[in-house]
Amino acid sequence: MDNQFLISLTEKYGAPLYVYNADVIEHQYNRMMNAFSSVKNVKLNYAVKSNTNINVLKFLKNLGSGGDCVSVQEIKLCLAAGFDVKDISYTPNGVSFKEISEAKELGVKITLDNLSSLDKFGKAFPNAPVSLRINPHIMAGGNAKISVGHVDSKFGISHTQIEEIKKIVTENGTPVNGVHMHTGSDIKDPSAFVEAMEVLLGIARQFDTIEFIDLGSGFKVPYKDGDHATNLEELGQVLGTSFNAFCKEYGKELKLIFEPGKFLVSESGKFLAKVNVIKQTPNINFVGVDSGLNHLMRPMMYDAYHRVHNISNPNGEKQTYNVVGYICETDTFASDRELGKVSEGDIICMDNAGAYCFSMASNYNSRFKPAEVLVIKGKDYLIRERETFEDILKGQIMIDSL
Numbered sequence: 281m282d283n284q285f286l287i288s289l290t291e292k293y294g295a296p297l298y299v300y301n302a303d304v305i306e307h308q309y310n311r312m313m314n315a316f317s318s319v320k321n322v323k324l325n326y327a328v329k330s331n332t333n334i335n336v337l338k339f340l341k342n343l344g345s346g347g348d349c350v351s352v353q354e355i356k357l358c359l360a361a362g363f364d365v366k367d368i369s370y371t372p373n374g375v376s377f378k379e380i381s382e383a384k385e386l387g388v389k390i391t392l393d394n395l396s397s398l399d400k401f402g403k404a405f406p407n408a409p410v411s412l413r414i415n416p417h418i419m420a421g422g423n424a425k426i427s428v429g430h431v432d433s434k435f436g437i438s439h440t441q442i443e444e445i446k447k448i449v450t451e452n453g454t455p456v457n458g459v460h461m462h463t464g465s466d467i468k469d470p471s472a473f474v475e476a477m478e479v480l481l482g483i484a485r486q487f488d489t490i491e492f493i494d495l496g497s498g499f500k501v502p503y504k505d506g507d508h509a510t511n512l513e514e515l516g517q518v519l520g521t522s523f524n525a526f527c528k529e530y531g532k533e534l535k536l537i538f539e540p541g542k543f544l545v546s547e548s549g550k551f552l553a554k555v556n557v558i559k560q561t562p563n564i565n566f567v568g569v570d571s572g573l574n575h576l577m578r579p580m581m582y583d584a585y586h587r588v589h590n591i592s593n594p595n596g597e598k599q600t601y602n603v604v605g606y607i608c609e610t611d612t613f614a615s616d617r618e619l620g621k622v623s624e625g626d627i628i629c630m631d632n633a634g635a636y637c638f639s640m641a642s643n644y645n646s647r648f649k650p651a652e653v654l655v656i657k658g659k660d661y662l663i664r665e666r667e668t669f670e671d672i673l674k675g676q677i678m679i680d681s682l
């Protein structure tokens with residue numbers, strides 16, 4: 281998607297605007313399937329929370345992807361997008377047993393991550409299979425908020441609690457059909473995956489009803505120039521070899537599942553915002569855009585780095601800027617960036633806006649959420665309209681006597 285095309289989309293649909301390139305999603309999907317081609321039975325269950333637009337879901341479903349959901353609403357989104365119920369998995373953390381029961385009634389695959397829910401599940405649904413989210417006690421991930429597989433993390437059942445797990449499932453007659461892990465996001469080091477998989481296979485050996493091994497996600501994609509991304513092809517070889525050896529030992533062709541979010545959609549997305557004001561202060565040249573942390577929270581939430589470009593003047597004389605939003609608190613998208621000289625009305629483009637950007641957007645400061653566009657083979661489709669004032673009032677109840 282070149283600069284002129286992106287600018288034309290802001291003229292057609294307004295700014296700020298999210299634009300996703302479906303060709304990139306398809307490329308990433310195929311790249312991942314190819315990396316694990318040594319394994320006979322591989323399935324990608326797209327992590328729905330990274331981008332929940334129903335058309336993104338549908339596009340991935342058409343590629344052959346399943347969906348991994350962390351809430352019952354995400355399950356319903358997948359069903360609305362046309363996923364087969366057997367291709368939907370549910371991997372919640374700390375939810376009510378009522379929600380787990382609702383997911384069970386909908387017929388999706390269930391992964392549980394605590395002993396209490398495991399026991400309740402076994403008693404409520406005799407003989408219903410379930411898989412176990414295991415905490416392998418591995419420290420991996422780009423940031424404390426997204427490292428979820430270490431010993432003090434709230435996620436998963438500690439692999440050291442295997443005897444308690446066995447006692448519960450034996451008592452209730454629950455077949456354990458899979459073991460799962462998800463150790464975090466932005467994992468640079470392939471050895472973290474390999475180490476964690478060994479722990480997981482150790483758990484799988486304890487049961488004779490296993491059908492799949494789910495290694496979750498955490499694949500890192502480049503956000504910064506020179507960023508170290510997960511070497512997927514190398515990882516595919518190493519994990520594929522151990523997995524195939526395990527299937528042989530186990531005496532059964534098991535399924536290998538991954539749950540990529542960021543890897544599939546991050547790089548497909550561009551976030552386009554228009555420059556409202558340029559403000560020169562004693563030390564900093566601010567570019568104020570018509571958006572903020574309400575639309576793209578990752579820089580403020582995770583100190584995330586997103587590449588920023590002035591696509592209206594890409595070849596202009598370079599100057600150093602801080603790109604900031606209009607929210608009434610510190611609201612920085614990017615600091616100390618060299619951009620082609622910026623003028624009011626220019627369009628600023630932020631890269632890697634496909635994952636955890638719109639899906640984390642809010643109405644803070646009573647701002648509208650932006651529109652979204654999906655581009656398939658060069659053709660643009662509006663896939664979400666910009667909000668209006670009705671959306672801001674929706675759900676609020678005026679007390680008549682007030």
Ligand SMILES: *Cc1c(COP(=O)(O)O)cnc(C)c1O
Nearest residue numbers: 327462465497498539540541542
């Ligand atoms: C968030 C999440 C993922 C996706 O992680 P990415 O880093 O976006 O690939 C996968 N599985 C589970 C259980 C998750 O919670």
